Structures are given as structure tokens and as C-alpha cells.
Amino acid sequence: MxxxxxxxxxxxxxxxxxxxxxxxxxxxxxxxxxxxxxxxxxxxxxxxxxxxxxxxxxxxxxxxxxxxxxxxxxxxxxxxxxxxxxxxxxxxxxxxxxxxxxxxxxxxxxxxxxxxxLDDPLTDIPHIPEADNPQFRQIPEFYEPWRCAGLRLMENSFDNAHPHFVHAKTFGVEQEPVPPQPDTFEETEWGLRMRYVLPVFNSEVQKRNLQMEAGRTVRISEGVWFLPFIRTLKITYPNGLIHLIFTAATPIDDRSSQIVQFCLRNDTEAAVTAESVIAFDRAVTLEDRAILEGTDYDVPLSISDEQHMATDKPGIVMRRKLAALFKANGKKSSGIEPGMKTVSE
Ligand code: FES
Ligand SMILES: [Fe+2]
CATH class of the missing domain: 2.102.10.10 (Rieske [2Fe-2S] iron-sulphur domain)
Known part of the structure; x- marks a missing residue:
């Protein structure tokens, strides 16, 4: 694509x-x-x-x-x-x-x-309830171009087979490469939603950021994908801390995406500094970037063009939903009146 x-x-x-x-x-x-x-x-x-x-x-x-x-x-x-x-x-x-x-x-x-x-909107900007909740603070994290397709980053976010390898230095449990099954998986009108529990290890930075002593914990995770290139990942830790990550891979051109990431947390700067939160997410993000910038930017929407395993279900659903949308709206989108491109008077 x-x-x-x-x-x-x-x-x-x-x-x-x-x-x-x-x-x-x-x-x-x-x-x-x-x-x-x-x-x-x-x-x-x-x-x-x-x-x-x-x-x-x-x-x-x-x-x-x-x-x-x-x-x-x-x-x-x-x-x-x-x-x-x-x-x-x-x-x-x-x-x-x-x-x-x-x-x-x-x-x-x-x-x-x-x-x-750029045109007549099909749907609204994704709603993130935590952004309006005064118990959450917003921390801007990254704003930078990556040389990869947005779809690669979207499916990476829901791919539970990669943390054990890609994030072995930050939170992945290398000894447990068989990923957990999602607790729930549902397609929504404009994306998908997946809940799962992921075992993770706590680095020294994360022990501070999570206010936890233990070397291991679990992430109770709820990922939401919003067509085409936005996801939120709401991570709840057993001690009640919520770390919600918003990531958009805004398409610059065929080869590159502008990464826009911020997080929302129900703790305070006095407890955990934004600098420390960003430092951990930065390390994780760079691990993904190193892989994703090496992938093909022309992501095939056809399921038969790449090989898959069970954990690739979210990525397969993304491909199918995009392909179905393009097919269903092909006539409509190519028939948009030029005037619709502009803001109406
Ligand atoms: S090119 Fe803009 S005013 Fe002449
Ligand atoms: Fe990752």
C-alpha cells in the first residue's frame, strides 16, 4: 500500500x-x-x-x-x-x-x-477519555519522522510476539517467547480493541517509574487501533498505576511517517518525573524504530504476500479493514467534488 x-x-x-x-x-x-x-x-x-x-x-x-x-x-x-x-x-x-x-x-x-x-472526514478525531480526566497528566514524548510505513508501526503495537526479542533490554521476558493469548479481541467500526496480560521484567528505571520494588510484574493492557494510523495503549499495573500511550504515525509520504507520541498517567511529577517516564519510553521506542525502519514501506494488503502466525491477527485485521474500506469507498473517494477539498466558506 x-x-x-x-x-x-x-x-x-x-x-x-x-x-x-x-x-x-x-x-x-x-x-x-x-x-x-x-x-x-x-x-x-x-x-x-x-x-x-x-x-x-x-x-x-x-x-x-x-x-x-x-x-x-x-x-x-x-x-x-x-x-x-x-x-x-x-x-x-x-x-x-x-x-x-x-x-x-x-x-x-x-x-x-x-x-x-485533507478532505471530507469519514470519522472524528479519536476520543480519549483520560485526556479530559483531571486525574491524569499529559506528557509529550516524541515528535519525529521515521522512515517506515504507519501500518508497520500500528501492527507492531499489537504484536505480542516481538517484545521478547526487540525489547529484551527494556521489558521483554526473553525466557518466555510464547506470547499470551488476548483476553478479548474485538473489531470496532473504525478499528479494533484488544485486551491482554503481558508478563514483563522491571529494569531499574522502571522500578522507579512504576514505584515498584519487584523485578517482575504484569501489564494489563488494552490496545485500541483507530483507522488508519493511530493507536492507544492503556497499561494498568497491579498497583493501580495507569500509563496510557498515544501514538500516531501520521503519513508524510509513501516512505515516511511523523511519529507523534504522548502519554497520560494517573500519578504526579513529584512521584515520577516526566524526564524519567520519557527516558524509558524512548529506549523502547528506539528498539522498535531500529526494526521498523528496515521493513518494506509498501506494505501488502493482500494476506498471501507475507507469512503469518497467530499473534499477527491484529495486523491481518488491519490489512483487511483497510482493503475493505478502499474497496467500499473507491467510487465515492475518487468522485469527491474538488470543492469538498477546501474548507467551506
Ligand atoms: S508568489 Fe505569493 S504573492 Fe506573489
Ligand atoms: Fe515494540
Whole structure:
């Protein structure tokens, strides 16, 4: 699957950037091969548009924000969050032709990140109840491009056969390579949900992070996959600590994904520092990255093109759900009116 060849993928919301990145000036981002300019068009209100001026194609992300509009660095035309040209200095106040406009995209803030949808959304941004629960604190963890397909990372998150090998230095129990069966596994309308109990060992860092003395524990885990490239992993430890990891593999282009990860925990900075939490998750994440960046980015959706074992069921369901969605919506997605691409007036 080449993500840029699937128009339907434009109809999902993706987290593209932490809100804090937009404080000082406009930014650029590439989403599904589409160059974007992102800026704040009002206090805390992000906007997204194609990062090309309709005059001579200059990059708007090199421009400035004037009264909430993005001003092109080349000749100073300004565009609002709907893509309408609102100022042309050379026209000296005369009427601006309506054809002076750029493609603007749906854009909103959620969980302290800027989310963008390039087309008519099929579904909403995933709801994470813990994010609204004041007993949880949010820790931003990683924001970086990986040279791998998002689908590889999604299935990796639900693959209980890999921790014993890939994470042998951080939490995997090397001596127990036969993974546990999931307690429950259900397909949802927009993804899947899996609960399982995974035995893990506690490194010295984890003993501190989990406030536990024991060298071994279990993770009571609930993983949720949200089509196409978002997952949450809610880990509950026997002492009641909850560590919920949100990870998105936002598709930059066919070969790379922007990893957006934060966690939510029901403890305090005084008990466990964010720095220590990040340090452990960083070590785990780099172990996955080392493997995943070596995999083929053109992930086959056909089940017969790779070999499988029982623990690959989530990855197989992901392939089937994506293939079914593309098939069912093929006509609809290729028949989208051009006007639907832009934010309505
Ligand atoms: S290229 Fe943008 S105003 Fe000329
Ligand atoms: Fe992993």
C-alpha cells in the first residue's frame, strides 16, 4: 500500500504538529505528499492550507501572519484560514478577484496538537477519555519522522510476539517467547480493541517509574487501533498505576511517517518525573524504530504476500479493514467534488 495512492486516506484526521510549534511563526508540514502551511489565525486557533501561493507558487510558510492571515513572502498577498485572499498590496484597495485563493483544509486543536483532514472526514478525531480526566497528566514524548510505513508501526503495537526479542533490554521476558493469548479481541467500526496480560521484567528505571520494588510484574493492557494510523495503549499495573500511550504515525509520504507520541498517567511529577517516564519510553521506542525502519514501506494488503502466525491477527485485521474500506469507498473517494477539498466558506 502506497499511502499517497489511496485518496481515501485524505478523509481521516491526523495530528501533524504540537500546538507550541505555532506560537512564534508559520510552519510547514507534508501530509500524504501534500505540502501544508500551518499557522495560528487567532489565539489558539490553528489553520492549514496548501503551502503554495496561487500567484507564483512561493512557499507561504516562509511568510508572516498579519491579523490572522498568512502573508506570502514574495509579493505580500494575504490569505485567511478559508483560503480567501484578503489583501493584495498592489491593488491598493480595489476588488480582489475571487480566483485569488488557495486550498485550505479542515484544521483544529485536540490534545494540544494541530490536527488536519485533507478532505471530507469519514470519522472524528479519536476520543480519549483520560485526556479530559483531571486525574491524569499529559506528557509529550516524541515528535519525529521515521522512515517506515504507519501500518508497520500500528501492527507492531499489537504484536505480542516481538517484545521478547526487540525489547529484551527494556521489558521483554526473553525466557518466555510464547506470547499470551488476548483476553478479548474485538473489531470496532473504525478499528479494533484488544485486551491482554503481558508478563514483563522491571529494569531499574522502571522500578522507579512504576514505584515498584519487584523485578517482575504484569501489564494489563488494552490496545485500541483507530483507522488508519493511530493507536492507544492503556497499561494498568497491579498497583493501580495507569500509563496510557498515544501514538500516531501520521503519513508524510509513501516512505515516511511523523511519529507523534504522548502519554497520560494517573500519578504526579513529584512521584515520577516526566524526564524519567520519557527516558524509558524512548529506549523502547528506539528498539522498535531500529526494526521498523528496515521493513518494506509498501506494505501488502493482500494476506498471501507475507507469512503469518497467530499473534499477527491484529495486523491481518488491519490489512483487511483497510482493503475493505478502499474497496467500499473507491467510487465515492475518487468522485469527491474538488470543492469538498477546501474548507467551506
Ligand atoms: S508568489 Fe505569493 S504573492 Fe506573489
Ligand atoms: Fe515494540
Amino acid at each position: 502506497l499511502v499517497t495512492q489511496q485518496p481515501l486516506l485524505k478523509r481521516f484526521w491526523y495530528p501533524v504538529m504540537p500546538m507550541t510549534e505555532l506560537t512564534a511563526r508559520p510552519q510547514s508540514f507534508q501530509l500524504l505528499g501534500e505540502p501544508l502551511v500551518l499557522w495560528l489565525d487567532g489565539p489558539g486557533k490553528p489553520a492549514a492550507a496548501r503551502d503554495r501561493c496561487c500567484h507564483r507558487s512561493a512557499k507561504l510558510s516562509n511568510g508572516d501572519i498579519i491579523n490572522g492571515a498568512i502573508r506570502c513572502p514574495y509579493h505580500g498577498w494575504s490569505f485567511n484560514a478559508k483560503g480567501t485572499c484578503v489583501n493584495v498590496p498592489q491593488l491598493a484597495g480595489n476588488t480582489i478577484p475571487p480566483s485569488y485563493r488557495i486550498d485550505a483544509y479542515r484544521c483544529q486543536e485536540r490534545y494540544r496538537y494541530v490536527w488536519v483532514c
